[in-house]
Amino acid sequence: DYYRKAAELGVKFIRWEPEEPPKLEAEGSEAGKLKLTVADPVLDQRLELEPDYVVLSAAVVPSSGVQELSRLFKTPLSPDGFFQEAHVKLRPVDFAAEGVFLCGTAHYPKHVKEVVAQALGAAGRAASLLAQDSITASGSVCVVKEKDCVACGACINACTYGAIEFRETAAGLKAHVNPILCKGDGLCNAKCPTNAIELKHFTNRIIFNQIDAALPRAEEPADSRPARAAGS
Secondary structure (H helix, E strand, O other): OHHHHHHHOOOOOOOOOOOOOOEEEEOOOOOOOEEEEEEEOOOOEEEEEOOOOOOOOOOOOOOOOHHHHHHHHOOOEOOOOOEOOOEOOOEOOEOOOOOOEOOHHHOOOOOHHHHHHHHHHHHHHHHHHHOOOOOOOOOOOEEEOOOOOOOOOHHHHHOOOOOEEEEEEOOEEEEEEOOOOOOOOOHHHHHOOOOOEEEOOOOHHHHHHHHHHHOOOOOOOOOOOOOOOOOO
């Protein structure tokens, strides 16, 4: 559709082979007069055009505000600086942060058809949330045992979702987990040097009990020494 609309407006599309790219050169002694030569494989002809302007394709780079948006919405960036989806196959328009969706060239440079398809997918995902009366959060979230927390900040640095922050309590500065943002990946739990953070339903006691159940302790071996005769 976009191709036809552009053609109706007078846009001319010319294919060319990578082995024989278009050639641009100045024509004659007149300043600013250009000649563009290109071989059209469809027509099997060499075309000569006299353009008034030649506009080169500009590179698509991330917006200057992506770093700030990434910080505010807790969304990761790719090595090229574009926003990165949660999973390229399973969640192509989702972020790890719930309720934030991705589409268009904020993801990476792409064609219009792909942009439209991804925008429809993101709109559908957003509509599926808005259609619900309520949203149930995961029960497997981390909690902080304030009496063991020393406010070292290791958990805050480990959390990739920004779900942990310091709060002032009667016992001083302590870490606090936002259960809505927490995804229960357990990174903060593993990083905590004082074991002040526990993952619900996956506490150390539960894990150790599961290990004991899976690997029962071997019975004590019977005394294999030969019995000594009485009086010997």
